[in-house]
Amino acid sequence: xxxxxxxxKYSQLKQGDLLLDxxxxxxxxxxxxxxxxxxxxxxxxKAIRLVAIKEMISQxxxxxxxxxxxxxFEREANILATLRHPAIPRIYDYFAIGERxxxxxxxxxxxxLEQLLSETQSFFPEEQVLSWAVELCDVLDYLHAHKxxxxxxxxxxxxxxxxxLQNHVALVDFGIAKVFESGQRNTMVGTQGYSPPDxxxxxxxxxxxxxxLGATLxxxxxxxxxxxxxxxxxxxxxxxxxxxxxxxxxxAVVERALEYKPEDRYESASEMKEALINVARKTGxxxxxxxxxxxxxxxxxxxxxxxxxxxxxxxxxxxxxxxxTLFIGCYDNNLYALDASNGQFRWKYPTDGxxxxxxAILEGNVYFGSEDKRLHVVSAISGKVIWTYYTEGPVxxxxxxxEGHVFIGSDDGYLHAVSTNNGRLSWKAEAGSPVRSTxxxxxxxVYFGSExxxxxxxxxxxxxxxxxxxxxxxxxxPILADGAVYFGSMDSTLYALDANSGWVxxxxxxxxxxxSTPAIQNNFxxxxxxxHIIYCIDTRSAKEMWRYTTDHQVxxxxxxxxxxxxxxxxxxxxYCLGAASGRLRWRFQTGKPITGTPVAHEDMIFIGxxxxxxxxxLA
Amino acid sequence: MKKFxxxxxxxxxxxxxxxxxxxxxxxxxxxxxxxxxxxxxRGAKFNHLVAASALDLGQRxxxxxxALLCLSGVLDTTSNSQPLGIYIVADGMGGHRNxxxxxxxxxxxxxxxxxxxxxxxxxGPEPRPTNESLREIMESAVDQAxxxxxxxxxxxxxxxxxALVVGTQLVIAHLGDxxxxxITRDGRIEALTKDHSLVKRLQEMxxxxxxxxxxxxxxxxxxxxxxxxxxxxxxxxxxxxxNPGFLLICSDGLWGVVNEDDIQRIVNATSSxxxxxxxxxxxxxxxxxxxxxxxxxxRLVN
Ligand SMILES: Nc1ncnc2c1ncn2[C@@H]1O[C@H](COP(=O)(O)OP(=O)(O)OP(=O)(O)O)[C@@H](O)[C@H]1O
Ligand SMILES: [Mg+2]
Numbered sequence: 001x002x003x004x005x006x007x008x009k010y011s012q013l014k015q016g017d018l019l020l021d022x023x024x025x026x027x028x029x030x031x032x033x034x035x036x037x038x039x040x041x042x043x044x045x046k047a048i049r050l051v052a053i054k055e056m057i058s059q060x061x062x063x064x065x066x067x068x069x070x071x072x073f074e075r076e077a078n079i080l081a082t083l084r085h086p087a088i089p090r091i092y093d094y095f096a097i098g099e100r101x102x103x104x105x106x107x108x109x110x111x112x113l114e115q116l117l118s119e120t121q122s123f124f125p126e127e128q129v130l131s132w133a134v135e136l137c138d139v140l141d142y143l144h145a146h147k148x149x150x151x152x153x154x155x156x157x158x159x160x161x162x163x164x165l166q167n168h169v170a171l172v173d174f175g176i177a178k179v180f181e182s183g184q185r186n187t188m189v190g191t192q193g194y195s196p197p198d199x200x201x202x203x204x205x206x207x208x209x210x211x212x213l214g215a216t217l218x219x220x221x222x223x224x225x226x227x228x229x230x231x232x233x234x235x236x237x238x239x240x241x242x243x244x245x246x247x248x249x250x251x252a253v254v255e256r257a258l259e260y261k262p263e264d265r266y267e268s269a270s271e272m273k274e275a276l277i278n279v280a281r282k283t284g285x286x287x288x289x290x291x292x293x294x295x296x297x298x299x300x301x302x303x304x305x306x307x308x309x310x311x312x313x314x315x316x317x318x319x320x321x322x323x324x325t326l327f328i329g330c331y332d333n334n335l336y337a338l339d340a341s342n343g344q345f346r347w348k349y350p351t352d353g354x355x356x357x358x359x360a361i362l363e364g365n366v367y368f369g370s371e372d373k374r375l376h377v378v379s380a381i382s383g384k385v386i387w388t389y390y391t392e393g394p395v396x397x398x399x400x401x402x403e404g405h406v407f408i409g410s411d412d413g414y415l416h417a418v419s420t421n422n423g424r425l426s427w428k429a430e431a432g433s434p435v436r437s438t439x440x441x442x443x444x445x446v447y448f449g450s451e452x453x454x455x456x457x458x459x460x461x462x463x464x465x466x467x468x469x470x471x472x473x474x475x476x477x478p479i480l481a482d483g484a485v486y487f488g489s490m491d492s493t494l495y496a497l498d499a500n501s502g503w504v505x506x507x508x509x510x511x512x513x514x515x516s517t518p519a520i521q522n523n524f525x526x527x528x529x530x531x532h533i534i535y536c537i538d539t540r541s542a543k544e545m546w547r548y549t550t551d552h553q554v555x556x557x558x559x560x561x562x563x564x565x566x567x568x569x570x571x572x573x574x575y576c577l578g579a580a581s582g583r584l585r586w587r588f589q590t591g592k593p594i595t596g597t598p599v600a601h602e603d604m605i606f607i608g609x610x611x612x613x614x615x616x617x618l619a
Numbered sequence: 620m621k622k623f624x625x626x627x628x629x630x631x632x633x634x635x636x637x638x639x640x641x642x643x644x645x646x647x648x649x650x651x652x653x654x655x656x657x658x659x660x661r662g663a664k665f666n667h668l669v670a671a672s673a674l675d676l677g678q679r680x681x682x683x684x685x686a687l688l689c690l691s692g693v694l695d696t697t698s699n700s701q702p703l704g705i706y707i708v709a710d711g712m713g714g715h716r717n718x719x720x721x722x723x724x725x726x727x728x729x730x731x732x733x734x735x736x737x738x739x740x741x742x743g744p745e746p747r748p749t750n751e752s753l754r755e756i757m758e759s760a761v762d763q764a765x766x767x768x769x770x771x772x773x774x775x776x777x778x779x780x781x782a783l784v785v786g787t788q789l790v791i792a793h794l795g796d797x798x799x800x801x802i803t804r805d806g807r808i809e810a811l812t813k814d815h816s817l818v819k820r821l822q823e824m825x826x827x828x829x830x831x832x833x834x835x836x837x838x839x840x841x842x843x844x845x846x847x848x849x850x851x852x853x854x855x856x857x858x859x860x861x862n863p864g865f866l867l868i869c870s871d872g873l874w875g876v877v878n879e880d881d882i883q884r885i886v887n888a889t890s891s892x893x894x895x896x897x898x899x900x901x902x903x904x905x906x907x908x909x910x911x912x913x914x915x916x917x918r919l920v921n
Contacts, residue, residue, distance in 0.1 A: 500786035506754035
C-alpha cells in the first residue's frame with residue numbers, strides 16, 4: 001500500500017505499509033512524544049537491511065510556522081548526517097509526508113535501558129554501569145566538541161540509551177523532535193527527573209547533559225526512578241544508602257554530576273570520563289579484579305540485654321507489660337510473670353498446652369489462650385485462676401478486650417465473644433476455618449482473618465457486615481487506622497480495606513507470604529514477610545519507603561517505639577532499625593529463631609526467643 | 620422525610636428567584652442542614668454525600684479550558700449504607716483548542732472508567748469489585764485518560780485532580796496544579812495535593828523567594844501533566860474524608876486569587892455546598908477572575 005497525503009491521519013503505520021515505495025514497515029519498536037519508531041526493511045537492497053524509522057507528527061497547523069519547523073528539522077538532520085561515532089546510529093535519509101516527518105536511521109539491535117530497568121530483579125553490577133558510563137561520557141564529549149556549535153543532547157535518560165547486543169551503549173533520540181514542540185504554553189521542558197534546574201531556565205550547555213547522565217546513572221545504581229520523585233531531590237537519596245554495594249568512589253562521581261549548581265558539576269564530559277576511569281582503576285573493576293564489596297557492617301555488636309530469663313521450653317509467643325510485671329506464655333505450657341525491671345521470677349500458671357499468643361491485661365486480670373483449647377483468666381498479682389472458657393479447638397489467637405467482652409479466635413473455626421464478668425459466651429461468629437489472627441475491635445465492629453483466607457467484619461452482636469476473601473490464609477492480625485484495616489496474607493499480599501465496606505483500597509505485593517501483624521505510626525506501616533524482609537510502606541500512597549533484609553523469614557511482628565522499629569527474625573536476630581531510614585541501629589543474636597513480637601515500656605524493650613529465653617533491652 | 624425534601628425544594632427555587640435582587644442571601648434552612656436535621660432526629664445511622672460544583676469563565680478569558688465532573692450516590696440497605704462519589708477537575712493547556720479538548724477528554728475518560736469499574740459491581744451479588752483495588756482502578760483510569768488525551772489533543776495536556784469516595788475512604792489521583800483541600804468545620808484547611816509546578820519546587824528548595832516565584836516568567840510551567848510525557852506520573856494516594864468537614868477540588872482560577880483562609884471561611888459560612896460554590900466563584904471574580912474557575916465541594920453528612 002502506498003501513502004497519499006490525505007491518508008495520514010494521526011494513526012500509526014501498520015505492518016506491510018510502504019513509505020516512499022522503499023521502506024517496508026515491520027513493527028513498532030518504540031513510542032515517544034511525537035510519534036512512533038518503527039523497524040522497517042529497506043527494499044532498495046536485495047539483502048535484508050533493517051532500518052529504524054522515526055516518525056514525528058507536527059501539531060502546528062499554521063502553514064508558515066510549519067514550513068519554518070520543517071526547515072529547522074532539515075538543518076538538524078543535516079548536522080546529524082555528519083556525525084560519526086560508534087555510539088550514535090547513522091542517519092540514512094529524511095523526508096516529509098504531509099504533517100509527518102521521517103528520519104531513517106541505522107537499526108540498533110537491543111533494548112533500551114528503560115526496558116532493562118523494568119526487567120531487572122536486582123541491582124546491576126557496578127562494573128556494568130561503570131563501563132556504560134564511560135562510553136556515554138565518551139559520546140557526550142564527542143557531541144560537545146562538535147564545531148562550529150557544540151551539540152547538546154538535552155535528553156539523556158534510560159529510554160534514549162540503547163544497550164546493543166555487544167553490550168555497548170548507543171544514544172538514540174537526538175532531540176530533533178524538540179523543534180516540533182515549540183510554541184506551546186504551560187508544557188513541560190526536558191524530562192522531569194533527569195533534567196537539571198538550569199535546563200528549566202532555558203540553558204542548553206554541556207552541564208545539562210552531565211546532570212542528566214548523573215541522574216541516569218543514579219537510576220541505574222539505585223533502581224529508584226527519578227521521575228517518581230520530586231525534582232532535584234537526589235541529595236535525599238544517597239546511592240550508598242540504597243545500594244551499599246556501590247563503591248564510594250563511583251557514588252562520589254555520580255553525585256558530583258548531580259550538583260544543583262552547574263558550576264559545581266564536572267566541567268566537561270571528558271573530565272567526568274577521567275574521573276570514572278580513575279574509579280575503575282581504584283576499585284579494580286576495569287581489570288575485572290572485582291573484589292566483592294564488603295557486606296553491610298553489623299553495628300552495635302556490643303549490645304547486651306539488661307537481663308534475660310530462661311524458661312523450660314520455646315517461647316513462640318509475645319510478652320506483655322503491666323505495672324512492673326512482664327507476662328509471657330511458653331511451650332512448657334506455663335504463663336510466666338516476671339519482674340520487668342530485673343527479670344526475677346514472680347509466679348507461673350500451668351495450662352495443658354503451649355501458649356502461642358500475647359496475653360491481654362484488664363483490671364488486674366491476665367487473659368490468654370492456650371493450645372489446651374481454653375481461654376484462661378488469672379490474677380495478675382497472684383497467678384490464681386479466675387475463670388476459664390472452653391472452645392472446641394486449640395487457641396492460637398490472642399485476646400482483645402472491649403465493651404465488657406473478650407474477643408478471641410480458636411482453631412474450632414469461630415470467633416468467640418465472652419463476657420469478662422463471668423466467662424460466659426455472648427455469641428460466636430463462624431469463620432469456617434481456624435481463626436489464629438487476633439481480632440481488632442473498633443468502636444463499632446470486630447475484624448478478624450481465618451486460615452482459609454476469609455477476612456470478616458462483624459458487629460457487636462456478631463452479625464456479619466462484610467467479608468473479603470484473600471487467596472490464602474490470613475494469620476496476620478488486622479490493624480485499623482484512618483478508616484482502613486490493614487493485614488497481610490500468605491498469598492504474598494498486604495491489604496488495605498475500607499473498614500466500613502471491605503472494598504480494597506490498595507494491595508501491596510510482598511516477596512512471599514506474611515503472617516506478621518503490621519504496626520502503624522504516622523501513615524507508615526511496618527511489617528515482615530517470609531521473604532526475610534521488614535518493609536516500611538506509606539499507607540497513603542502504598543509505596544515502599546524502605547526495606548531491610550534479615551537472614552531468614554520474618555514471622556514475628558515489628559513494633560514502633562519512639563523513632564525506632566524493633567523486630568525479631570527466624571535468623572535468631574533481634575533488630576533495632578531507624579523508623580525513618582530503615583537503617584540498622586543494632587542487632588542482638590539470640591540462640592534460636594524469634595517468632596514473637598516485642599513489647600516496649602518506656603526505656604525498655606522485651607522479646608522472647610525459641611532459645612527459651614526472655615530478653616530485656618534498653619530502647 | 621418527604622416533608623423535609625419538599626421543604627428543601629421550595630427553598631431552593633425561592634432563593635433562585637431572589638437572586639436578581641440581593642445576590643446571596645442564605646436561605647433559613649438549606650439542604651445540607653435538612654439532612655443534618657433528619658439524621659439527628661431519627662438517631663439513625665445515616666451517610667450521604669452532598670456535593671455541588673461551579674464552573675465559571677472568569678473575567679479575562681474568552682474560552683473555557685476547565686472541565687469537571689461531580690457525581691454522588693448512595694446504596695442503602697439493611698446491612699450497609701455505602702456512599703459513593705466521583706469528583707474531578709481538569710484544567711487544560713496547549714494552544715489550538717487543545718486545552719479544552721484535553722480537559723474534557725480527561726474528565727470523560729476518568730469518569731467513564733470509574734463508573735464502569737465501580738458502579739456496575741454494586742448491583743451484582745457481591746457489592747464490591749473483587750479483583751482490583753481502588754488504587755488500581757484509579758491508576759488504570761489515569762492511564763487511559765493519559766492515552767486518550769495524547770490522542771485527542773496531541774501536544775496539549777491538562778491537570779487532573781480526581782477523587783473517588785467510597786464510604787469514608789478517599790482515593791485521589793493528582794497531576795499538575797489543580798488542588799484538593801480538606802476543610803474541617805472548626806476552620807482548618809489543608810491542601811491534600813502537591814502542585815507539580817516547577818516554580819513551586821524551586822521555591823521549596825529555597826532557590827526562589829515567594830516574591831520571585833509570584834512574578835516568575837515560567838510560573839505556569841508544570842513538570843507533570845496529563846497527556847505530557849510517555850507515561851502519566853500521577854500522585855495516587857488515599858486518605859479519609861474530612862468528617863465533619865468538606866472536600867474541595869478546584870483549579871488555579873480559584874486558589875491562585877483567593878487565599879486559603881478566605882476559601883475556608885466562605886465554605887464554612889454555610890452548610891450548603893451549592894451556596895458555598897457560588898460564593899467561591901464570586902470571590903475569585905471579585906479578585907479579578909484572571910482564569911477559568913472550577914470548584915467541586917463535597918460534604919459527608921452523617
Ligand atoms: N535506531 C534505532 N534502532 C532501534 N531502536 C530504536 C532506534 N531509535 C529509537 N529506537 C527505539 O525507539 C524508542 C523511542 O525512540 P526515540 O527516543 O528516538 O523517540 P521518542 O522517544 O519518540 O522521542 P522523544 O523522546 O523526543 O519524544 C527508543 O527508546 C528505542 O527503544
Ligand atoms: Mg525518547
